[in-house]
Amino acid sequence: MILNHLNLAVPDVAQTRAFFETYFGFTCAEVKGNDTLVILIGKDGxxxxLSNFSKDEIPEYPTDFHVGMVVDSPEEVMQTYQRMKDDGIVLGREPKRYGSRGTMSFYVNVPGNFLVEVLSLI
Known part of the structure; x- marks a missing residue:
């Protein structure tokens, strides 16, 4: 079995869609309703x-919830971080190497109010 599909409830589908298209290379395959649901496809399939079926509710995720976006190299982690920073996105700590995990990563709070960890193996 392969996990290859995830639905995230977000307050502003269009804004979250734009973020994933811009910074992570997703392409939109389908839009349903008035930005009630979009289906995005990543480079790896x-x-x-992204959905907001109940426009009256603002989805909230637990504090430690996050989604991991794995990129090809530590250099790509740095490039993504710098691109977001240059675009004025509020970022926390700069990318850090985690020797015990064998990764380099940083976290960003994306539109939709959840964390994304951008990481690569080192």
Whole structure:
């Protein structure tokens, strides 16, 4: 079995969609309703659905919830971080190497109010 699909409930589907298209290379395969649901496809075929079926509710994720976006190299982690920073996105700590995990990563709070960890193996 392969996990290859995830739906995230977000307050502003269009804004979250734009973020994933801009910084992570997703392409939109389908839009339903008035930005009620979008289906995005990642470079590796991963299907990311973004939804807001109940416009009256603002989805909230637990503090430690996050999604991991794996990139090809530590250099790509740095490039992504710098691109976001240059675009005025509020970022926490700069990318850090985690020798015990064998990764380099940083976290960003994306539109939709959840964390994304951008990481690569080192």
């Amino acid at each position: 991963f299907i990311l659905a």
